Amino acid sequence: MSDSFLSLFELAFVQRMFIAAFLASISCGIIGSFVVVKRIVFLSGGIAHTTFGGIGLAYFLQYTMGWIWLDPLLGALMFAVATAFIMSAPLVKDRLREDSTIGVLWVIGMALGVQFLQGVDRSVLVIQDPVSILFGNILLINARDVYIMVALVVAILILTFVLFKDLQILTFDEEFACISGINVSMLNLLMLLLVAFTTVVLIKVVGVVLVIAMLTIPAAISGLFTHHLKHMMILAVLIGVFTSFTGSLFSLYFNLPTGSTIVLVMGVLFIFSILSRPIISKMRSGPNPNI
């Protein structure tokens, strides 16, 4: 490696990139494991995509109202949280088909984002390019983004730690959770809020569209090799750190788009894991016959 490449690591934005990748890996490993075992990948995808509308709205309000303090990530958080609440509302849960509702919110969020961004005169307000919002640019993370991400990751860690016992029961057997005295509708809402927080943490790293990759791939790989939810989470965090760091380095070195490079590294590892799993299971003797 050349000196000029190594000197990159002294730059603040490169350091922030690694901090962001680390924070993203923690949240996606923990919440991604819940998403995978509870099979709410599509729902999480919906929450992730509606954030595009929130980011658009934040820029639009910065432009029209002069609210420069309104960070796009806060707009994303607003939309993600609102989606979690809408999906948990009794009216929506009991009367509508869940996947249709997700689809509707998904596209409305995206369409709103396009409209809002269109409404910003970019000769007046410099905004992030829509492509990098959708597909991520980890190099564009500023200090305020990092603070928001840290706050969300801390919230995720505390809530998961305190409620792990109940979240495990809820994801394994919702009926039994209900009988055990768990407030199932509240806890399901909280689960979606955790997904919403995670989505916002991931947006800057891989972008709105690729959030679902970080949320599912590390946990899916980890799930192939472990039989305990806790172990699955820890391994998923490690896989997240490994793949996002490797992906970031590749993208820096070869000058590739970061978000998609990280996702591709994850994808390659996923395929490799599936192919190598029978061998590893045989070595450990005690295989889980089901993927």
Place this chain on the structure above:
Amino acid sequence: MPMVVKKMIEPAIDIKHVTVGYNADTVIEDITFKIDEGDFYGIIGPNGGGKSTLLKAILGLIPTRSGSIRIFGSSPKDARGFIGYVPQYAEFDKRFPISVWDVVLMGRRSVRGLYPFYSNEDKQQARRALKKVQMLDFKKRHISELSGGQRQRIYIARALVSNPRILLLDEPTASVDKEMQKTIYDFLTELNKSITIVLVTHDIGVLSSYVNRVSCLNRFLFTHDDDSVISKDMLEAAYQCPVDLIAHGVPHRVLDDHKKPSHDKNKGAVKK
């Protein structure tokens, strides 16, 4: 002390004129019956006859349209601490990353509440419940590494770990081989010495050898005046076809026969 007096007077489960349905469908209609403490109560009936629905209503998982359900004098929601529930095992996701030990510990949630960790007492109770079902050696196994019968015993252990007064079982021996069926029913019979057991099944043959009281459910409840009896009329009413077609040679007093060791159990089995 007042608890003891209450226990003597009140039936374990008291169901009066209960109707339950989903949307436009009525699944069970105007059902009235009592289960006393210490009973081994069997509810039989065809698939779709409302057996699982009745159990879920007793657990307060689905609301009743009319009528009342009392468990030791309390409403189903208040009585959840008294009840252990073993659902149909087919409903579980076998890929879920969880060990036998963690499944059984789950049963302590109703005792432990929101506190984030299980206590030493919880762990002791879990160990005891696993020992009771003879599965302690399997505690580190993943749930997918068990046979159907072993998994069923784990879910029984999960239900027992909170020390309930009533155990509800939904088709406990579905997808379990004949030998394991006998093991499970023998275990339940032993358990019945200290706990009220209610089970629903469509398998008359197995049921009749173990339970002490029985009724038939197919939207309406059919009982004999002497409810330790499965009568031909009851079965015909519940299954809505001549009994000979569904249960060749069911003796009139099936339940009395189980005391005789020579009784051929297969005689009463429902053949479809």
